[in-house]
Amino acid sequence: MSLPASATETASQNSLATVPTPDHILQTGFGFWACKTLLSAVEMEVFTELAKHPEDLEDLTGRLGLHPRSARDFLDALVAMGFLERQDGIYSNTPATDLYLDKKKPSYIGGILEMCNLRSYGHWNTLTEGLRTGLPQNELKGGGAPVFETIYADPARLKGFLKAMTGVSHGANLAIAAKFPWANYKTVVDAGPAQGDLLVQVALRNQHLLGIGFDLPEVGPIFEEYVEANGLASRLQFQPGSFFTHPLPRADVIMMGHILHDWNLEEKRRLIGKAYEALPEGGALLVYDAIIDDDRSKNAFGLMMSLQMLVETHGGFDYTGADCMEWMRDAGFREARVEHLTGPDSMVIGIK
Amino acid sequence: MSLPASATETASQNSLATVPTPDHILQTGFGFWACKTLLSAVEMEVFTELAKHPEDLEDLTGRLGLHPRSARDFLDALVAMGFLERQDGIYSNTPATDLYLDKKKPSYIGGILEMCNLRSYGHWNTLTEGLRTGLPQNELKGGGAPVFETIYADPARLKGFLKAMTGVSHGANLAIAAKFPWANYKTVVDAGPAQGDLLVQVALRNQHLLGIGFDLPEVGPIFEEYVEANGLASRLQFQPGSFFTHPLPRADVIMMGHILHDWNLEEKRRLIGKAYEALPEGGALLVYDAIIDDDRSKNAFGLMMSLQMLVETHGGFDYTGADCMEWMRDAGFREARVEHLTGPDSMVIGIK
Numbered sequence: 001m002s003l004p005a006s007a008t009e010t011a012s013q014n015s016l017a018t019v020p021t022p023d024h025i026l027q028t029g030f031g032f033w034a035c036k037t038l039l040s041a042v043e044m045e046v047f048t049e050l051a052k053h054p055e056d057l058e059d060l061t062g063r064l065g066l067h068p069r070s071a072r073d074f075l076d077a078l079v080a081m082g083f084l085e086r087q088d089g090i091y092s093n094t095p096a097t098d099l100y101l102d103k104k105k106p107s108y109i110g111g112i113l114e115m116c117n118l119r120s121y122g123h124w125n126t127l128t129e130g131l132r133t134g135l136p137q138n139e140l141k142g143g144g145a146p147v148f149e150t151i152y153a154d155p156a157r158l159k160g161f162l163k164a165m166t167g168v169s170h171g172a173n174l175a176i177a178a179k180f181p182w183a184n185y186k187t188v189v190d191a192g193p194a195q196g197d198l199l200v201q202v203a204l205r206n207q208h209l210l211g212i213g214f215d216l217p218e219v220g221p222i223f224e225e226y227v228e229a230n231g232l233a234s235r236l237q238f239q240p241g242s243f244f245t246h247p248l249p250r251a252d253v254i255m256m257g258h259i260l261h262d263w264n265l266e267e268k269r270r271l272i273g274k275a276y277e278a279l280p281e282g283g284a285l286l287v288y289d290a291i292i293d294d295d296r297s298k299n300a301f302g303l304m305m306s307l308q309m310l311v312e313t314h315g316g317f318d319y320t321g322a323d324c325m326e327w328m329r330d331a332g333f334r335e336a337r338v339e340h341l342t343g344p345d346s347m348v349i350g351i352k
Numbered sequence: 353m354s355l356p357a358s359a360t361e362t363a364s365q366n367s368l369a370t371v372p373t374p375d376h377i378l379q380t381g382f383g384f385w386a387c388k389t390l391l392s393a394v395e396m397e398v399f400t401e402l403a404k405h406p407e408d409l410e411d412l413t414g415r416l417g418l419h420p421r422s423a424r425d426f427l428d429a430l431v432a433m434g435f436l437e438r439q440d441g442i443y444s445n446t447p448a449t450d451l452y453l454d455k456k457k458p459s460y461i462g463g464i465l466e467m468c469n470l471r472s473y474g475h476w477n478t479l480t481e482g483l484r485t486g487l488p489q490n491e492l493k494g495g496g497a498p499v500f501e502t503i504y505a506d507p508a509r510l511k512g513f514l515k516a517m518t519g520v521s522h523g524a525n526l527a528i529a530a531k532f533p534w535a536n537y538k539t540v541v542d543a544g545p546a547q548g549d550l551l552v553q554v555a556l557r558n559q560h561l562l563g564i565g566f567d568l569p570e571v572g573p574i575f576e577e578y579v580e581a582n583g584l585a586s587r588l589q590f591q592p593g594s595f596f597t598h599p600l601p602r603a604d605v606i607m608m609g610h611i612l613h614d615w616n617l618e619e620k621r622r623l624i625g626k627a628y629e630a631l632p633e634g635g636a637l638l639v640y641d642a643i644i645d646d647d648r649s650k651n652a653f654g655l656m657m658s659l660q661m662l663v664e665t666h667g668g669f670d671y672t673g674a675d676c677m678e679w680m681r682d683a684g685f686r687e688a689r690v691e692h693l694t695g696p697d698s699m700v701i702g703i704k
Contacts, residue, residue: 020448022461024434029394029465031387032473033656038380040480067486072648073658073669074483080652082376096372109374113381121384122477128392131426134419296424300432304385306425317425 032121037077039117042110046078047093047101054092111164123311130310137311147312148262152218159222165194166226169257172288173198175341176255180286180349182206185252189214189278191243191271192259195226196236199255203232211236212249243271248278255286260324261305264315272331272350279352285328291338291346292320301344324348384473389429391469394462398430399445399453406444463516475663482662489663499664500614504570511574517546518578521609524640525553527693528607532638532701534558537604541566541630543595543623544611547578548588555584563588564601595623600630607638612676613657616667624683624702631704637680643690643698644672653696676700 041047044064049055055063061071075091078084083101085092093102100109123137130137138147145153151161176198186208190199193213203209213223217240227236239249244267248254254275260268275285290302302318309316321338325348328336333350340346393399396416401407407415413423427443430436435453437444445454452461475489482489490499497505503513528550538561542551545565555561565575569592579588591601596619600606606627612620627637642654654670661668673690677700680688685702692698 020446020451022448022452025390025448025452025461025465028386028390028433028435029468030653031383032468032476033660034380034652035383035387036476036479037656037659038377040483042381043480044483065484067484069486069667069669070483070659070662073655073662076644076648077652077655077659079649080655081380083380086649094372096374096377099372100374100377109377113377116381116384124384124388125474125477127388128395131392131396131422132417132419134421292428296428297431297438300386300429301382303425303429303432304389307389307422307429308385310422310425315421317421 034081036117036121037074037081038083039113039121041074041078041083042101042113043117045103046075046084047097047110048103050084050091050093051098051102051104054090056089057091060091109167111160111166112168115161115164120308120311127307127311130307134310136313140314146314152216155218155221158218162194162219162222165258166197169194170197170201171342172257172345172347173201175345176286176288176347177201177205179339179341180253180284180347182209185284186210187251188212188253188255189249189251190255190257191215191248191275192256193219193223196223196238197226198257199236200227200230200232203235204230209235212251213238214241214243214249216240216242243274248274250278250280251283252280253284253286254278255288257288259289260287261289261309261318262313262316264317267315268319269327269331272327276331276333276350276352281352283352285333285350285352286347287324287350288341288345288347290318290344291324291348292318294320294322296320299344305344321346321348325350386433388469388473389426389433390435391465391473393426393430393435394453394465395469397455398427398436399449399462400455402436402443402445403450403454403456406442408441409443412443461519463512463518464520467513467516472660472663479659479663482659486662488665492666498666504568507570507573510570514546514571514574517610518549521546522549522553523694524609524697524699525550527697528638528640528699529553529557531691531693532605532636532699534561537636538562539603540564540605540607541601541603542607542609543567543600543627544608545571545575548575548590549578550607550609551588552579552582552584555587556582561587564603565590566593566595566601568592568594595626600626602630602632603635604632605636605638606630607640609640611641612639613641613661613670614665614668616669619667620671621679621683624679627702628683628685628704633704635704637685637702637704638699639676639702640693640697640699642670642696643676643700644670646672646674648672651696657696673698673700677702 046064049063057072061068075084079086083094083097085094099107102108126137139150152158188209188211191214193199193215196213199211199213203211220238220240223238227233260271290305292302293299306318309318325336328350333352336348336350338346338348398416401415409424413420427436431438435446435449437446451459454460478489491502504510540561540563543566545551545567548565551563551565555563572590572592575590579585612623642657644654645651658670677688680702685704688700688702690698690700
């Protein structure tokens with residue numbers, strides 16, 4: 001995106017070649033324009049509609065329920081940002097938006113963007129208040145129920161949330177299925193498995209494994225549907241329970257993906273301790289998150305994920321590999337290591 | 353910024369090399385994190401504080417009024433995004449943030465970001481509603497006063513707004529001062545001059561010119577202060593008036609910078625017509641905005657600026673060079689041309 005980079009050329013015209021430009025500042029500061037334009041397009045199912053067939057401005061305006069004042073600017077902004085193509089007045093998806101933002105395709109990753117659009121974008125409007133008070137900026141602010149209770153209380157909403165989690169975790173799940181030394185183990189538990197995609201990918205690639213998804217009972221039907229759709233019902237089962245009030249099921253490997261960052265330090269240590277109890281000697285705890293680099297200067301996504309935990313939870317925060325290895329050692333694990341997965345995600349492995 | 357690019361590697365691991373990645377989608381969709389982190393830092397004057405001297409985490413937390421839960425993640429996220437540096441635990445500005453985001457420096461461009469933070473970020477939360485209804489999403493939504501009336505009613509707020517306009521226009525103003533054939537003209541009027549930076553830059557570079565800033569009377573003291581600070585009070589004057597209800601002052605050149613896009617088509621044509629009336633034969637109307645490319649497929653910033661007009665005004669919209677040249681010709685101008693200035697800004701020149 002080109003930007004109001006006026007001062008850039010100011011600098012280069014008037015002064016030394018070493019004068020910095022404001023481009024990165026302005027590009028980031030106006031970033032909500034591009035972000036919200038895309039999020040609204042996902043909300044209005046622009047890409048799902050265009051996946052059926054390309055369309056001209058007039059028909060598309062009608063089918064999407066756009067107002068004539070805004071339709072052309074909106075669609076052309078999506079063209080200029082590279083999310084749509086337009087040839088002779090006919091709009092169509094790009095290969096990427098057709099694959100990832102058509103709701104009817106299994107490769108759809110828009111669930112997480114729908115959540116950003118409906119929840120987080122608005123909650124982040126009062127980020128400054130969160131930074132000053134240390135308090136969440138979502139429903140919790142008005143004394144509402146914790147976010148997970150709200151989500152779990154509505155089956156449709158829960159399924160949407162769990163699908164969104166699959167969308168953002170799938171690449172890391174494939175990496176774990178490939179990288180972890182599964183040949184050394186026979187059984188695996190995923191604590192907080194969402195739809196079960198991590199277990200599914202691990203089981204598809206490692207035919208000898210048996211696995212259990214452990215979560216609140218509401219997750220059961222959603223997990224079982226996904227596992228059956230992947231033909232793994234004979235090897236993967238659901239066991240209902242709460243990882244704070246019940247013991248974890250025993251297994252050679254216990255996994256927690258995008259779970260630990262939701263909780264405060266005491267709760268994180270409690271979960272790691274419960275995993276330790278449920279593992280045999282030589283068993284492994286596999287934790288993964290957008291693990292922050294130990295110098296806390298590179299993984300911007302992980303650091304801002306931690307601000308997301310500030311905005312959405314009472315005590316959650318993201319952490320470095322060094323932090324997590326220390327908690328594991330304190331819990332009794334005899335060794336621990338960090339391995340990068342994909343994008344901002346890494347896994348921390350503790351061996352009992 | 354690294355991102356949850358899980359599906360990227362999914363694609364490259366599982367399938368053809370031509371499978372697209374979702375990186376651009378996710379980077380844009382999560383763009384509000386980086387945007388709002390920077391906007392909150394500007395709001396909390398992180399860079400103004402650090403311009404005084406570098407500081408460690410504890411002192412900075414206290415001086416900025418940050419909560420200990422959030423301080424370190426917030427500051428380290430700014431480091432990872434390249435807006436702060438950190439050496440041995442001591443945070444400092446980068447050259448760019450020190451120059452452009454220290455409120456005490458004349459090169460400060462944060463005014464426009466303060467406005468994004470306090471107003472537009474929140475208004476864009478209901479962009480979808482604006483796209484469906486064609487109606488503004490700011491104070492106008494609740495039947496409030498038009499945005500300019502609100503801003504002009506409070507002198508401090510008006511000055512902040514006009515300074516912000518200087519920040520985003522300064523580079524284009526320098527380009528106009530250098531590129532336009534000023535030697536052919538003697539007098540110039542800027543209709544809606546904000547602080548007067550365009551006139552100031554034009555007059556500094558073209559010593560023979562006399563100019564008038566024409567705007568509502570509230571702008572007078574702010575304009576005169578800026579002109580005097582630049583030592584141009586003998587050549588640049590303020591004349592109060594409304595460009596819809598009064599004739600424009602006569603001059604060889606009439607300029608409208610970031611003005612025309614605020615208004616609907618009928619109002620745009622009216623303003624162009626009034627400029628025509630105030631010009632002599634051979635006189636020039638100089639309009640500049642984030643002019644959209646004629647194919648409406650490249651200037652994403654200009655297209656989204658038009659959505660910003662949707663969100664903030666009843667009828668405003670941005671336009672292409674071809675649109676503006678047509679309106680000028682319809683108003684009687686005998687020739688018209690477009691010239692690029694800097695970043696997304698271009699000027700359209702009509703000759704009477």
